[in-house]
Amino acid sequence: MKSSGFGIFMWLLNWKKVGICTLVTASCIALYVLNTAGSFLYLKVNISEGPLGFLLPETAFEGTLEPHDYYVVPNVAHLIWFSCHQFNFIHLLSIVSIYKVMKPDRIVFYTDCEPMGQWWDEARLVPVLEVVQRDPPTEIFGRKLNRNIREHWADVARLDILSSVGGVYFDTDIFVVAPLDSLRKYDYVVGRPSRYTLNNGVILTSSNSTFLKLFLDSYREYNSFCYSCNSVFNQNKLAWKHRHLVHIENESMMKPNSNHWRTLFFGKFPWPAHHFTFHVWIRNFQAAYPDVVFTPDYIKQLNTSFGEICRYIYYGDRTMTSDDSNRIPWWTNLKVDDNR
């Protein structure tokens, strides 16, 4: 009697073990499938910010890289402009913000098709701007880059440039709103837009950073079909593995993220309170509001935080005023600025 009771007990225990194992394995497989599909289709980001976010395992993590007590990132800005397309007022504001707020020694603009037009002519007034002819890369570690995804060419070119000279890479729709010097003491700095992504739209790095080498090396697995896998999802996975090699800015570089572009354009939020940079999701905005054209006049009456940021960059004064005599464009006092 006793032994058969024990037998049943053991059987139950075994069944439980097998049952739990099956359950765990099944949910692992389900999560894995969800994960893979998610990275591929951007679902991950959308899910992570929705009510089902708790289903996904990774959480926003921080890097543990220690700063040096001296600068390791050169005070040089790098921008890339591949293929001929229109240079608008937002692009101008991006370059002006880098010039006025970051105060780099050089702003190097790599392009295979130098822009034209009013706003580019104005950008050329930036004293430290250098235009460098550069063709887009066509392959990485023997893998052909997708010819239809211009962003992939720039993804690879920026890692190449940063590996040879270091410095700060900016996408052409980044606004700098606070000095970056404190960040130039880390070997590698990147900003987080969401739990699953690290955006490569701003990277501060020394040319010899170990993480930069690992990131570039990860392009041996380059996936030409997936828009964000290599640069964004993969960088996050890599940083998760090598947290001691990165400094991550959670809130201050890539927020509001592209899912929240309406907050950026229409909201009121404190700034630069916790911000070094803003990623201006101008393509999202323009798709929804194709008739809006940003100009120096248009930003004068924008009663939003974005309006304040634009005025701060262009006029050096964030306030909204009907008195135009207070409006002095950034280039008016260039000579004074230059003696800084």
Ligand SMILES: *[C@@H]1O[C@H](CO)[C@@H](O)[C@H](O)[C@H]1NC(C)=O
């Ligand atoms: C970064 O995000 C994590 C997870 O959300 C949070 O625990 C941490 O406090 C954040 N760090 C900073 C500096 O905001």
Ligand SMILES: *[C@@H]1O[C@H](CO)[C@@H](O)[C@H](O)[C@H]1NC(C)=O
């Ligand atoms: C990279 O080079 C800088 C200056 O040359 C040095 O201070 C730093 O320690 C180096 N970092 C690494 C990871 O080797």
Ligand SMILES: *[C@@H]1O[C@H](CO)[C@@H](O)[C@H](O)[C@H]1NC(C)=O
């Ligand atoms: C700007 O918007 C705020 C509400 O967010 C309002 O109180 C204020 O009067 C507006 N200012 C102007 C000049 O329209």
